Amino acid sequence: MCSIQEETLLESNVKIKPTTKNCVKCKTAKAIILVRHSTYCKKCFQHVFVGKFRKNVEKSRTASNFSSGEKVMIGFSGGTSSRAMLQLISEYNEAIPHKRVYSEIVVCHIDESLLLNQKSTIPQIEQSVRKYNYPFIGLYLQDIYNSDVTKNGCYNSVIEIAIDAKISQQEDSTISSSEKLLSLLNNISKLTAKEDFIWYLKLCYLIDTARKNGCTRLFLGDCSTRLSIKIISLTSKGRGFSLPLETSSETDWFEDVIITRPMKDMLAKEIGIYNQFIGLDDVYIQGVTSMMHAKASIERLTEDFIVGLEKEFPSTVSTIARTGAKLTPSDSIMKENRCVVCLMPYQENNKIWQNRIIVMTIPSSQKSNECNDIRLNCSRNIALGDCISCCDDTNNDESMANVEFADSLCYACRVNIRDIKLTDKKIILPPYVAEGVEERKKNFNRKQMKKHIEEYLLCSEEEL
Amino acid sequence: MSLLKIKLSFSGGIELLFDNIKQKSVEISSSINSPNPTTMKDLISWMKDNLLKERPELFVSGDTVRPGILVLINDSDWELEGELEYEIKDGDDIVFISTLHGG
Numbered sequence: 213m214c215s216i217q218e219e220t221l222l223e224s225n226v227k228i229k230p231t232t233k234n235c236v237k238c239k240t241a242k243a244i245i246l247v248r249h250s251t252y253c254k255k256c257f258q259h260v261f262v263g264k265f266r267k268n269v270e271k272s273r274t275a276s277n278f279s280s281g282e283k284v285m286i287g288f289s290g291g292t293s294s295r296a297m298l299q300l301i302s303e304y305n306e307a308i309p310h311k312r313v314y315s316e317i318v319v320c321h322i323d324e325s326l327l328l329n330q331k332s333t334i335p336q337i338e339q340s341v342r343k344y345n346y347p348f349i350g351l352y353l354q355d356i357y358n359s360d361v362t363k364n365g366c367y368n369s370v371i372e373i374a375i376d377a378k379i380s381q382q383e384d385s386t387i388s389s390s391e392k393l394l395s396l397l398n399n400i401s402k403l404t405a406k407e408d409f410i411w412y413l414k415l416c417y418l419i420d421t422a423r424k425n426g427c428t429r430l431f432l433g434d435c436s437t438r439l440s441i442k443i444i445s446l447t448s449k450g451r452g453f454s455l456p457l458e459t460s461s462e463t464d465w466f467e468d469v470i471i472t473r474p475m476k477d478m479l480a481k482e483i484g485i486y487n488q489f490i491g492l493d494d495v496y497i498q499g500v501t502s503m504m505h506a507k508a509s510i511e512r513l514t515e516d517f518i519v520g521l522e523k524e525f526p527s528t529v530s531t532i533a534r535t536g537a538k539l540t541p542s543d544s545i546m547k548e549n550r551c552v553v554c555l556m557p558y559q560e561n562n563k564i565w566q567n568r569i570i571v572m573t574i575p576s577s578q579k580s581n582e583c584n585d586i587r588l589n590c591s592r593n594i595a596l597g598d599c600i601s602c603c604d605d606t607n608n609d610e611s612m613a614n615v616e617f618a619d620s621l622c623y624a625c626r627v628n629i630r631d632i633k634l635t636d637k638k639i640i641l642p643p644y645v646a647e648g649v650e651e652r653k654k655n656f657n658r659k660q661m662k663k664h665i666e667e668y669l670l671c672s673e674e675e676l
Numbered sequence: 677m678s679l680l681k682i683k684l685s686f687s688g689g690i691e692l693l694f695d696n697i698k699q700k701s702v703e704i705s706s707s708i709n710s711p712n713p714t715t716m717k718d719l720i721s722w723m724k725d726n727l728l729k730e731r732p733e734l735f736v737s738g739d740t741v742r743p744g745i746l747v748l749i750n751d752s753d754w755e756l757e758g759e760l761e762y763e764i765k766d767g768d769d770i771v772f773i774s775t776l777h778g779g
Contacts, residue, residue, distance in 0.1 A: 233756060244752035251756065292688055292775065437775065480775035484688060484746045485753070488771060496689040499777065503692065503731060515744075515777055523743035 247482055248526045254489060261478065261486050265300045268474045272429075272462050273313065281315035285427040286346075287418050288321045290337045290495035294433035296483045297475050299492055301431065302344050320349040320421055322414050326390055327353070327397060328498055336495050349421060353410070356417050357389035357640075362647045363420075371617055371641045371649065373632055387638065395637045403509040405628040406500055408449065412554040412625075416644060419555070422469045434459075434473045437480035437519070440532035445514040450624045454556035456539040465557070467547075476537075479529060548655060551622035552648030553629075553641070558622035566623055620652050679703045680714065680766045684723075688774035690745060695729045702727075704764075716747075717760035719770070746773040 233243045235253035237260065243251030252260065286301060288294045298319065305314050321337045334350035341348050355361065359368045400406040422430045434442065439459050446455045457465045461476045475483070487494060501508045506516040521528040545557045559565075618626065632639060685699045694700070708718040717739055724736050735742060740760055747754040748771040749762060764770075 243756060246753050246755040254751070291777075292773075438777070441777075480744070481746055484773040484775045485748070488687075488748060488773060489751070494688065496687075496691070498689075498692075502689070503734065505733070511777075519744040519776065 245485055247479065248530065257482075258486065258489065261482055262300065262303070264477045265297075265474055266304060268461060268477060269301075269304060269313075269472075272470075272472045272474070282313070282429060283316040283318070283425075283427045284314045284429040284431060285318045285320050285418070285422040285425065286431045287433065288319045288337065288341065289433070290321060290333065290340065290497050291433070292480070292487055292494045293435045293438065293475055293478075293483050295340070295492050295494040296478075296487055297431060297433040298341070298344065299490070300474070302346075317344075317346045318349060318422075318425055318427060319344070319346050320351065320418060322351045322353055322417055324353045324410065324414070324497075324499075326393065327410070327500060330498065333495065333497055340493055340495060349425070351417060351421065353413060353417070354389040354393040356413050356642045356644070357392045359643055361417060361420050361642065362644045363651075364647060367643045367647045369646045369650075370643050371646045373629065373634070373639045373641065392638075392640055392642075396632070396639055396641065399633045399635060399637070399639055400628070400631050401633050402631045403501055403504075404449065404511065405631040407509050407511050408624065408628055409553075410500065412556075413642070416555055419466050419469050420644070428468065429470045429472055432471060432473050433475050435475045435478050435480050435483055436533040437522070437529050439473070439476055439536065440529045441511070441515050441518050443532055443536040444518065445511045448510050448514070450627060451556070451622070453542065453545075453559050454554075454622065455536075456541045457556065459536050459539075461537070466555070476533070548652075550648070551625050552617070552620040552645045552652070553625040554622060555648075556622055562623050563619060563626070566626065617649050620649050678706045680706050680764055680768075682719075682764060682766075682768045682770060684727075685769070685771040686773075687771070689776070690735070690772050690774040693730060693735050694727055700727070706764075706766075713763045715760060715764065716749075716754065716758075716762045719764055720760075741772070742776075744774065744776040746775060747771070748773070 233251045235241050235243045235256050236250045237252060237256035241253035241255065243253055245252045245254075245257050247257070284301075286294070286298055288298060301314075301317065305312050305317065319341050321334065321341075323332050323334050323337075325332050332352075334352075338348055338350060357370075359366050397406055397409065400409060418430060442459050443455065446452065446458060451458065457463045460473075462470060462472050464470050486492075501512045504512065507513055518528060518532070541557075544560065546560070549558050549560060550556070551558045621629065681701065681703050683699065683701050686694055687698065691698050704714060704719065704722060706714055708714045708722055720736060720741060721739065724732055728735055733742075735745070737743065741747060749757050750769050751771075754762060
């Protein structure tokens with residue numbers, strides 16, 4: 213008896229500290245990857261990796277009404293995650309050639325090289341997308357100033373951020389869209405606000421492009437590492453209200469374009485290794501905070517913090533991501549309360565509570581504060597003319613003035629706009645912003661008008 | 677003392693710190709820190725002194741690589757190969773991949 217016990221003890225000792233760790237899945241092959249606390253061999257790792265992706269895509273498919281033949285768009289930055297996503301979506305869709313899940317896949321890339329004064333990333337991206345034979349759309353971020361990047365399709369007016377309240381009647385067409393974008397972004401004093409602006413401009417451009425191309429779904433490549441960074445940084449930036457929409461695996465906030473994040477369960481490490489194994493060439497795209505120190509922006513600092521923690525505590529990312537996934541959008545979210553810049557929902561009357569809780573000027577200094585003097589003008593031209601005049605007919609000028617640009621912003625975007633330095637150069641926001649303000653004005657006026665004429669309205673039959 | 681021939685690869689943006697070169701073959705002493713054999717720890721500090729072109733804080737943190745940078749030794753996760761203690765052999769293929777957004 214005694215000798216047998218000793219033998220088992222010896223055996224278990226050997227098992228605790230094996231010289232070569234085996235894969236936890238197949239238990240035979242030598243493990244080569246450590247993902248959190250599990251070790252995998254190459255084959256099992258790829259199997260598990262692809263499985264996670266499929267599970268997410270299948271889930272979103274069963275949730276949607278489209279049984280087959282959906283036209284989708286891939287938001288493709290060219291980075292590690294979106295590169296892997298393109299490969300996975302293509303494999304998934306071509307698995308059964310006669311029964312494709314997506315009737316058409318469009319790959320869309322937004323070039324932001326202008327901001328860093330570098331050469332365009334489009335040729336390089338196009339090269340790596342070419343072998344998939346999918347239609348490729350390469351856009352330049354500055355083209356968001358084009359009048360066709362609006363719901364209307366040819367909306368020309370813009371909102372100008374200026375000190376004086378003068379309305380400039382004519383739209384200056386001599387300024388190129390590149391100059392407009394640069395003058396907006398270069399005058400944002402803080403990198404956090406700048407990064408934020410760039411991201412929402414890109415998102416709005418992607419949504420608009422997806423819509424115009426008839427795509428009902430937009431795939432974004434946020435991995436779980438990225439999402440957990442986003443959860444923390446969005447909270448710090450005051451975007452908690454829209455956070456559940458911005459980090460969820462799927463959202464229909466943009467109504468006709470559903471955003472899906474099929475990479476949400478993969479760690480950045482897994483994606484990096486997967487790409488290396490199957491030889492995917494990613495294109496490195498520099499951002500505004502690339503090569504900068506960790507304190508350059510909130511986003512950067514959060515990344516440093518989370519990635520650093522993850523190294524010591526390998527469950528950090530998954531804990532944050534899973535906790536974040538439990539968040540559901542607030543019941544008070546209303547479709548019409550959409551921030552005109554980031555298109556995300558804002559809290560009703562957020563301006564009032566913001567004024568209540570935040571000290572924006574030092575009470576002792578009577579010197580006029582720049583931020584307070586910012587007036588937002590809407591310079592409009594003929595295209596706008598008709599809707600303005602129809603509003604005028606109702607004699608509601610006063611109520612129209614009540615709907616200001618600043619009222620149509622979410623808390624975080626208002627904070628960002630405050631970071632814009634005013635110079636003699638014209639700083640203007642893209643036309644889609646002006647269109648959003650106009651739309652809100654119309655809605656507001658309609659409500660006002662309804663109130664005015666309510667007593668004269670004939671009762672409907674049911675009430676009689 | 678002999679020389680070890682190893683292949684270094686960089687991707688995910690980390691190549692920017694190394695003169696924008698994606699692959700490089702180097703020869704290093706088999707015992708940089710003699711009499712001990714050369715380990716990953718020695719290699720990282722050697723790279724920092726000899727190859728790194730700018731901003732060392734974006735590559736190293738203490739005596740190891742910055743969190744968020746993956747290291748593969750012959751296609752195998754270095755966390756399973758003993759990390760800094762791994763003894764480098766002739767012909768090793770070492771890949772550095774940055775998974776960080778900020779490069």
